[in-house]
Amino acid sequence: MTEAQGGLPGLENARVMVVDDNRVNRHLLLALLERGGVHHVAMAEDGIDALSRMNSFRPDLILLDLMMPNLDGFEMCKRLRADPVWKDLPVLVQSSLNRAEDRAKAFAAGATDYVTKPINAVELLARVRIHLQNRALVHDLRLFHERTESELALARKMQERLMPTPERLAEVEAALGLAIHAHFAPSSELGGDFWDLRRDGRGRLVVYLVDFSGHGVGAALNTFRLHAICQQMDFSDFDPATFLATVNKRLYALLPNGQFATMLAGVFDLETNRFVYASAGSTKPMVWAPGDAAPVLGESAGLPLGLLASADYEARELPLPPGGRLFFYSDAAIEIPVGDDVLDEGGLAELVTQRMAEPDAAVFLDGVLRALYATGPIDDDLTALVLTRKA
């Protein structure tokens, strides 16, 4: 609704239905509304007449009398509220009933407001205007909310598409004997986590896992930036430390102060049974072979991406014999509160140890995730990856 010239603001397009069995009252209210700048007015003689005209007239507000034949104002109001379409419609009762219990009964039936006859024109118009403005504001807010919701849902689908499809995972498994199971759960609609796979020029599998500082829309936009950077990288003969140093330089030029990302990037060298990786302050990767008693935690110290243009990174390696399994996770998994402390890598390693004999990787991952969610509230984006090398 827009500001009306001269008249009351917001009334020129408003649609008001007057429900009153008394013809003189109806015309009095009509004249009063017209004088106040309301030009779309419908008149109904009783509750039944009013209800039958709701869908064709679609009022923005009802002025309702209580004492009417056939269907009175109390009952009409109740029936109106039973329809979800009209549950928020302002219903302004105007009645000569003036006892407290009449008012209480009207509000219980769903009235929004109550004025007593004889009508004071200024007061009635002021209330009509306030209720119409409230309705317009709520309507705007709802539209905004719906638009935001659908935009976030679309953005979330786009973000999910940054990550490998099940078909790509199946291809990798068929070609290299490396099975991948993943879990991706942003703490709100969008998240700052992201992971991806590549084959380098020598046919080896490259995997990287990223966690931007913060979460929500800002962090999610950064995942798109990083995805674009990774698409342009040279994957002919993958070297994790060089890769991180190059990505860091490019991100450093883009990220504002206070934003950064942790990242783990590595390559599976199946000929030498190794996983060779570098870390920019990521969590510690865990690895184990069949029969091991506990997972080995790989070192992961390194400056996060985007903080220092000249940062360099250290190449590290973990053994990955046939049948071996690697587990990656975002820091949400180790920051779950436990008493006064957090779960931390040690606590997570214990949860993994209890389940590492499980041959089915999907069952293993599901078990670890259930244990994590049972440990405490997780209020950050959680990503977890399990890579199993065929025996």
Next chain:
Amino acid sequence: MDYGIDIKEQEAVVRLRGRLTFNDHAKLRALIREMLQNKAKRQILDLSALEFVDSAGIGMLLIAREEMANADKLLVLRAATGQVKRVLTVAQLNKIVTIED
């Protein structure tokens, strides 16, 4: 997170307590303003009573470092323990911020 400030001639010591997370953005902004207003060159963040910091919290400490540097002051992170110390260590933040035990 909450904090207390003790300003001396040469240095201001800010004691952070509790958890420093995403939700403390406004508070840390206010703290940075206070640190810029006092005259001390060395601005010490005493982290001994800080129980937890998340990545957004680390980001805010880095913003504080830069704002201090722009005002010709030095930010020092002191006496981190537990999870906070582990996070500072794994992120090798000693390469860009002064960290003291």
